[in-house]
Amino acid sequence: MERIYSLFCLVSLTTAPLLAQPTINRANNQPFSGAEYGIEGRNSWTSEGPSGANVVYPFYTLISNGPRTYYVHDADITSSSAAVPAANMVTTDGGMDTLFWNYADDGLYQVGARTSLELLANYTDPILEVKYPCTFGTTWSDVTVANYNSPIGPVSRTGTISGAADAHGELSVSEVTYPSVLRVKVRRDLNETAALANARRITTNFYFFDETIAWPVVKLTVDSVSLNGGGYTVTRTAQWIGGPGGVGLNEVTEEQVSFNPYPNPTTGRVDLGIGQDELRSVEVFTAAGQLVRTEVKIIGSTANAVLDLTGLSTGVYHLKVTDTSGRSGSRRLVVQ
Numbered sequence: 231m232e233r234i235y236s237l238f239c240l241v242s243l244t245t246a247p248l249l250a251q252p253t254i255n256r257a258n259n260q261p262f263s264g265a266e267y268g269i270e271g272r273n274s275w276t277s278e279g280p281s282g283a284n285v286v287y288p289f290y291t292l293i294s295n296g297p298r299t300y301y302v303h304d305a306d307i308t309s310s311s312a313a314v315p316a317a318n319m320v321t322t323d324g325g326m327d328t329l330f331w332n333y334a335d336d337g338l339y340q341v342g343a344r345t346s347l348e349l350l351a352n353y354t355d356p357i358l359e360v361k362y363p364c365t366f367g368t369t370w371s372d373v374t375v376a377n378y379n380s381p382i383g384p385v386s387r388t389g390t391i392s393g394a395a396d397a398h399g400e401l402s403v404s405e406v407t408y409p410s411v412l413r414v415k416v417r418r419d420l421n422e423t424a425a426l427a428n429a430r431r432i433t434t435n436f437y438f439f440d441e442t443i444a445w446p447v448v449k450l451t452v453d454s455v456s457l458n459g460g461g462y463t464v465t466r467t468a469q470w471i472g473g474p475g476g477v478g479l480n481e482v483t484e485e486q487v488s489f490n491p492y493p494n495p496t497t498g499r500v501d502l503g504i505g506q507d508e509l510r511s512v513e514v515f516t517a518a519g520q521l522v523r524t525e526v527k528i529i530g531s532t533a534n535a536v537l538d539l540t541g542l543s544t545g546v547y548h549l550k551v552t553d554t555s556g557r558s559g560s561r562r563l564v565v566q
Contacts, residue, residue, distance in 0.1 A: 351378030
């Protein structure tokens with residue numbers, strides 16, 4: 231049975247740590263060719279939370295409908311890239327959902343797509359999805375024009391795109407806490423004109439970016455479609471990095487085990503910062519939610535609660551500590 235909680239619980243801004251504002255740019259936002267991201271998804275959600283500085287986003291009760299994997303490649307790995315010459319990278323779920331991107335110093339542009347709707351489309355007027363550098367308060371607007379083939383024939387597209395980095399703060403999802411994320415809101419208002427039908431599609435994406443992960447840690451989407459001037463059909467979808475979710479607020483706020491790994495970032499050895507006399511398991515996950523190490527530690531007042539992560543690849547990891555009563559806590563750790 232699915233557990234039901236309120237999706238978003240606003241926490242007082244005074245409780246959030248005053249961290250430096252994140253900045254997203256090409257250097258930290260462009261994934262490397264060959265990267266794979268395990269993404270959990272849900273077909274509904276309730277609230278994206280408020281805008282503003284130093285906000286807390288506790289998305290504890292996003293419960294996955296199932297995982298999928300997204301793959302990133304240099305554009306020239308596929309023959310389709312010849313039809314989209316401006317692309318330098320593609321992202322795909324391995325099926326018909328393939329997007330063509332141009333990562334440039336001044337922004338991330340969508341320059342094409344191959345989907346069940348668009349078949350293979352080259353955007354002669356690219357869409358500016360994220361302006362670089364992007365930090366709290368950054369805004370932009372763009373106009374796009376495109377022509378593509380669809381299952382019902384040729385389609386002409388016109389529309390506008392607007393974006394704003396409207397919030398930053400702390401985000402928690404699937405027992406993982408990201409202490410400093412930037413929320414970027416992107417709104418596409420597109421008119422699609424074909425011989426047999428006309429459609430207006432308004433899509434709003436809320437991206438939550440962490441500087442150390444070249445993929446949004448959470449993406450919330452509102453998609454509204456009107457056919458031939460009729461009423462709108464609205465769908466909401468959520469995607470996130472990490473586990474399947476379903477963690478209740480009481481499990482996190484009342485029973486969470488507190489620990490503070492140091493140093494962070496680390497070159498391999500890290501003190502977990504736990505002083506209680508308890509037997510605990512320590513699990514190490516990648517940013518995509520893959521378990522890469524499990525250890526059992528007996529931590530007492532004289533014990534050396536040190537975890538040796540030597541040998542792990544450089545990147546972002548999540549440490550999960552569980553005590554004998556089943557209580558747990560997690561922290562983000564960067565391995566250099």
